[in-house]
Amino acid sequence: MTAFEPVIGLEIHVQLATRTKMFCGCELVFGDPPNTHTCPVCLGMPGTLPVVNAEAIRLGLMIGEAFGGELAERLVFHRKSYFYPDLPKGYQISQFDEPLVSGGRLGDVGLERVHVEEDAAKLTHAGASGRIGGSTSSVVDYNRGGTPLAEIVTLPEIRSAEQASSWLRLLRETLRQLGVSDVNMEEGSLRCDANISIRPVGDTTLGTKTELKNMNSFRFIEQGINAEVARQIRVVESGERVQQETLHFDPRTGSITSLRSKEGSHDYRYFPEPDLPPVQVPAELLESARASIPELPLQRAERFRTELGLHEESARLLAFRRALGDYFEATVAAGGPEADRQQIANWIGNDLVRRLDAGEDTDPDPAESKVEPASLAELVALVGAKTINRKAGEKVLDVLVAEGGTPGPIVEREGLAAIGGGDELRPVVQAALDANPDAVEKLKTGNMKPIGAIVGHVMRETKGRADGGEVTRLTREILGL
Amino acid sequence: MTDPISLSVVDAAAALRRGELSQDELFTAYRDRAAADDTNSFTWLADDATTALGAREGLPGTDTPLAGVPLAVKDLFCITGVPTASASNLLRGYLPPYTATAIDRLQEAGATVLGKTNQDEFAMGSSNENSAFGPVLNPWDRTRVPGGSSGGSAAAVAAGLAPAAIGTDTGGSVRQPAALCGVVGLKPTYGSVSRYGMIAFASSLDQAGPITRNVADAALLFRQMTGPADRNDATSIGWAGDGGSGSASAIDLPTAVRLDGVRIGVPTDLLGEGIEPGVRASFDAALKLAESLGAEIVEVTLPHARHALSAYYLLAPAEASSNLARFDGVRYGNRADIGDGGLVELYTKTRHDGFGPEVKRRIMLGTYALSSGFYDAYYRRAQQVRTKIVEDFRAVHQDVHLIATPTSPTVAWGLGERTDDPIAMYQADVTTLPQSLAGVPAISIPCGLSDGLPVGLQLSGPAFAEQSLLDAAHALEGALGFDGTAAFDPARGAGAATPGSATTGGASR
Amino acid sequence: MIDRDTVLHVATLSRLELRDDEIEPMARELSAVLDHLETIGELDLEGVEPTAHVLAERSPLRADEPSPSLPREVALDQAPDASDDGFRVPSPQA
């Protein structure tokens, strides 16, 4: 049987973090009562005209600059026509053949383009309206209508649902760190559609694609893409053809339904927006956009890896969560040149994060905990020097998280200092060997399995302050292994 | 004292400033005449000078440039709280919560609003017969059309129902009705008057302009309408002026009486078939007069001008089809009774019932020209023609200062004569369309009578040449001696009593 | 030539209802008009840039500064069918 591979491209709509709308001065406030942030312009009242919000363009340029795309010299808008109540003018002002940004790349996925446009309003189903016939109605709230959006379109370079969702996480974090958007999926400030096709592995042509709309969480994106890929494979294997259509994934049932194309026609009749003649992108906007690009997650990960010697995985973990990355850098600074950076990374990325975790979707910020970077640096140094063992270190961290303070006094107070090397520990190991003659016999034959029993014995005797490695070393030494 | 109705805008403003006339007196005099109007020029009349203040607190003082002169305003200009329908049933009763910038600036300069004037629905038409409020009658002959789309504005001025009116010109909609009604109409350079609050027909062409009894009044009103770029309109750049000063006061009231040194080009391409002999005769006589004032008349060619009509009737409907998509019965305007119908019925029935036949025809034409598979052959090609026309004008203006043509190939025609023939109707704009596509300023002044009906002379110039245009028009106007009040009263004027036989009043010498 | 199907398709795109007796006249008129406009088909326009707008490079951008919105009752005032807080339309799902 033929094996298929998915070919996936993403289209992401990101609400830009401006104060006001794309083409009018209405303020953008999430969650206010419906229709309290509208004006004649964003209600599409007759005779009103759009004027471009410069900040939206600056933020769009920042995205392009961050991704290494080619920035447009001219700002050109088109009208995209269709009728829907959430679209007050009967057309969306968007960009067409001259997007703000062409090309670019983020991580393992290339970008086709980034363009700016205005968002639609919100349509709420209102149920039975009480009108004659009991027909149902919807209510339109134009507060969101006209919000500036950046539409980011990737090349069809994604090969799995998992890749799509992890790339999207990287995108979200990058945009967040750029400061161009709140990228909040629940509030709809980041929305993702996927173009999906399949082809026999090894084939280079593109199959007929379907467009899966509006998946509003990372989990749904994975589920949705997987479900659609499976559906397409079933279609092809049953000898039929995939139809080009727009689909909706229902996360509750896992089912995929076709959104009947409105009136069977998708002729958007793009043409140059005559209310917005083309204009040169102002040089000061371009300069300002270029000057406001911070170090981005991928660059930071690269620096963590090459300059600070972190493993790939740790580097990404810390760089992709700005709070962790910042805390890591503060701890490294506090630890001085001798600090073991990989160990610091491990302690932050595993032990500390686990102790701070507030919930599934909230990223903890260690800077807001009671653990000072200097204290953590000291703790890591104590463990590194075997002044305390790792277990004891974890206990110290528990206390630091709960109470703050510095590791020294905690080690003292809790009696956690490690039993020192040979002199102090040798008698204890000797006693353990004496108490376990069977184990000793096996050890002598080269079977190291029973070493656990010896270590356990020593730990019991020392209340866990011994170093397991040191116990093993002394055992070998005593038995002449 | 003199009858206030006989005063031009310039003179009335002066009289108001000197206290020889009160704002109320002037307003009431026109209000009474307008209320007794039998030309159907108005769609709405203000009760008094304070009715249509928009968002303003009170009446303008008399220490302002317009000092309280009442103006008739084309229905498509939004004024806060004033019925604004663009002569469409779909919008009948609409009360905008905002005022068009051009009107706001006139009010800021002291003007009051007398009423809203009739027009072709959404400014689509050349005869003012496409109005939900019924056709406007030409004050010179009430069996004839006033031209369009600003027909009500032109008729109101010609009939003395208002001292001046504000219209809009997309392909000739100020100039052509001004010509057919024997008054002055100025279409400014595209971008010099803000379009904010003007219900759009074709965004890249629409431009507001004054319709007046004389050229000086047009200059005064234009000076107050233009000015700095409007921050609410990205296509508004203010008036850059002949010298590029960008300052509103750069327009001087014209005083020229001679045309010495002015080279006027006559484009032979636009004077072919279709120009009525009577119109041609008046036009030629006016050119002779211009020569006698010192102008040099030369033949020029605008090789692509004859394609302007095709380009225009693709581009304007294309933009209109999109501009009119917002009329959906959701946020404003009149929704059709759709019973249990759904969203599709909401749109299709509302638009079916709300739009008149010509508007539907242009929406269909424009949608077709933009639709998949036809865009390149129609819309894009029309834009390429526009490029050629712009180049034609640039080339001609290397040689001449101004271009002269008849404003309209014919005088006012009979009501209903062309309503079943869209192409004949579209031909009415053949001499005004090229300037619209090129975005250049043009003025129409009455230059005589043919069969007792006014003939218009169009002068156009390069972008921002308004001052030269107004100066030249003023000099010619003085020499022509046309009586701008000839049609004020049916008894005095020609029309009502004996249609088509106007001979008194106007004079083409 | 614009046929009946084209008229219906364009009417659908335009969201215009055309009654049965309006379709043929519309087809005829559009055909006549388009025939007349065909003259631009004769021109050689190879390589000519389209002019979407005679104004180029002039339109300014707007600073990201809030201006007052309409009070809700004013925003809803002209709506043919308004609820307390929004514009009511037939449900798209219906």
Ligand SMILES: [Mg+2]
């Ligand atoms: Mg989009």
Ligand SMILES: [Zn+2]
């Ligand atoms: Zn707004």
